Amino acid sequence: MTAATDMPGVVSGTIRRRKTGPDWSGALLNGYLLLFFVYMFLPLIFVVIAAFNAAPTPSATDWQGFTLRWFMELPQDTRFIQGLWHSLIIASGVICLSIPLGLSGAFLLTRLQSSAGTILYTILVSPILVPGIVLGVTTMIFWRDYFGLQAGLLTTVFAHTSFIASYCMLMFMARLQRQDPSLEEAGLDLGATPLFVFRRVTLPFLMPTILTASGLAFLQSFENYNTTFFAIGSSWTLVTEIGSRMRFGLSPMINAIGVIFIALTVIIAVTHTLMARKRA
């Protein structure tokens, strides 16, 4: 035993010498990271450049002067504006459905520990693991065949909700798992009705998550393309409209929208990350 306790001193001597190696590989890793970020950001930068380029087709290389024309034209484009309106309607509908559904699923699942719970869980998260177009297809078929409802805004709300509610549910479950289950019991024990406990204890606890989940549901719905493509029928959202114009690559207006999207993303991402950091 004594001999062994002496050994680490010797070993740690060799480690220190060894550590110069990994430092070199750390630099390599940093270099790789830099390269990766160039790979991730360069294409987006081209999109931004083309948005301010006077050239009539989106181009980052054929510079024909600075212009804000493509931004100015956006409000005049009725199809874009109409699409934006559709997107907002759909996203609001998705929030209104996803939050109650996600909450209900989370409440059931956190209280069901048996194998029934596992089956229910698998069913409720399955939409996340299913390709978006399949969700679009099934929603479109189902509502037309059973209710005579043609694909449109309403079917899109249903298609989005089917998987966005799963995301919301997972967020609520994570939050509920951090809740001391005896909080609700304590409320009941003090003579409160279950409804009173729910309103006064459970909901306030979940409120921050309800807000973030609403935000996530909004973004997921607003940005969705693959599911919407099938579920929307002859109507359109901002994103499907952008998609169909991208296929033709006709006007830098889509770059202008892209710049707005990227700007919003940057603002949200930075504030969110900084807020998360402050909380930690």
Added chain:
Amino acid sequence: MIGKDVELSGVSMIYPNGFTAVQPTDLTIRAGEFFSILGPSGCGKTTILRMISGFLNPSSGAIAIGGEPMIGIGPNHRPTALIFQSLALFPLMSVCENVAFGLEARGVAKAERRRKAEELLGLVALSGQEDKKPGELSGGQRQRVAVARALAVEPAVLLLDEPLSALDLKLRQHMRAELKAIQRKTQVTFIYITHDQGEALAMSDRVAVMNEGRIDQVATADALYNNPETPFAATFVGEQNVFSGKVVRSENGEAQVETPHGPMVGINLHRLNVGDEALVMVRPERIGIVDRGGAPAASNQLQAQLDRRDLEGALINLYLRSGSQGIHVNLHNRGEEMLALADTMTLAFRHQDAVVMRPGSMARDKA
């Protein structure tokens, strides 16, 4: 506030997976007493508490509080209040809102709630902390908020589920005294769950020792320590030296047991007959060393070798060995000469200090 009695008759709990948490149990807790249920984790004590509070329905049997049957009545309609192990203070509410929660649920007006909460916070020495959040308080203060919150609904029975386990030793000892004082002041029946014998012995009027879903013994703290009735109660509360052997003689309420360390005589608690397997139990402080001052004139004697000697100030702990059996002896420090390690010495104890019992399960680990 006035306490009520709690009566369990034939109460048992079998979980859906077949696990029997509580064997059919009869138990009467008197109005206004400080009653503890003491047992290792998993012994079923928390299950009993949750059945009394109404969070679990017993598989069989009946529970009555103050003579009123409780089966089928939800936790929010029982005259009980539970203090959770985690305390379960509402993190988003102020201390005052926490204490007043039960009153708010009953529709008491805001000013009245505030007045009552302040009064109770005064009782637990937390005046002036009303508007803090539980997170801003120390462990001991949170503890007191939980007590005040439970007392606010004027329960007849206060149930406490190891509420002190999260505190450090000093604070725990202080809170014991405080809980005891609050119980005296309010006259509410306290049912206290713990695995810590020190807590149970220090605070309780009576203690129930529980093991494997069964209550072994209900007694006052003194009786429990001095006259344990089962091997489990004997070994879980305080320490015991246990010798096993066979009964060779039984008369006058005493039994002589033949052990590998020689014959030993003790009180024949379980009225064993000649030929029965038996355990002889004797507490470390009841054993003396022959040839050394203060050794009792005792007829039970055995030879042992000293392995280790720990000085604990007023007490000296000796760890001896006789064959493969370890023996623990606890002596008062009288300033006498050192005992040399590896010395062989003769140990002795009196008949009336040894108990002969039927073999049964014993406490292995005490936390």
Added chain:
Amino acid sequence: METLVRTYGRGLTALFIGLVGFWILLMIIVPQIRMIERAFTYEDRAGETATLALAIDRAYTEKFQLEQELSGLERAGPAVGQMPSAPSPFAPSMTMPSATPVAPAIPSLPTPGMVPSASAPSALSDEDRTARAEELRDQIATLDKEIAELEAKEDTSSGEAGMKERISLENFTSMSGLHLKIFAMTLLYALTVTICTFLISYPVAYAAAMAETRGKLTLILIGLVIPYASNELLRIFSWVMILEKNGVLNSLLDSLGLIDLAAGEGFRFVASNGAVFSVMVYAYMLFMVFPMYNTIDTLDKAQIEAARDLGGSIWKIHTRIVIPHAKPGIAVGSIITFMLSAGTIAAPEIVGRGLHPDWFSQLIYRRFFEADSWNQGSAYSLALLAACILFILINMAIFKVSVRDIAK
């Protein structure tokens, strides 16, 4: 269930169960069952109906080719370009064309679903070209009339009476060799995308998890979140701008003097499977990074240091400590990346511009909206779904993770 009622009361519990029931039945289970039902119901477009459908398909294909040539002629300058190597056997996708004309460069084509960047052989003189264009327009007009007639006939004959339905596997077995090949290729590409994203993003996830300071970590996370949260279409489109004929890559080659863009040289990178593939690698990369980062981040860094102390090589440290620990994250990342790549319609639609050989998702779209065969479309969707489920199951077996590990 009992605890549920006790905690939330009868009313709320009933509400929760009702809402979850609504969700499961109307949004998950029954729609899937309906799709499966349709997938196994074969519409026998016997006799005339089938012939008609075939004739219409053929007419569309012919028209499409003529239009291609025409548009080439109309744009023809001195440019030398390649014809699209293998035009889709189907009419171009019929996504709603924009109501607002935004493109001065596009002549009013009957089907605006095509970017006419391919030009005709420049051997023809101007007069020849005009004459040929006239001829083509005539032919297209004739075809249009023909198609209209055929479709009118189809509408009358394909009523309920004209079709017989029966339960069978024919929707699957009647999948043509071409479609089967596209299906297999789509899955193969998706698998390759998954592997590539893993290889590229593993060091990134590792570097993020091992960031020494909070500042560096914040910077890395913001750098990852921005492209991650940018719209999928935007990420795809950004690469179209690079790969286009007049795109960044060709400009780069031009400035290096390798090609002469002004002279019409330039590679048509878009509208090929390779382009769709590389765009998908880019677009779905971060779905691999984040799950991996999340698991590697929970690894006790002392383990790595201990391994280093004991003289483990970098290779050993990763294969024996980091990767085994990151398994659930790798599984999640792989499943999501595979699912997105196999099921995307955005990438092939935007990168492909309808010109390159089909992606399976596009076949599904065409089954529904162009061939108007919802049952076959359902069968194709079901095949895709089955492939994804199979992939998930294989992943779960390889990485030994449960559903609860996957969806967190």
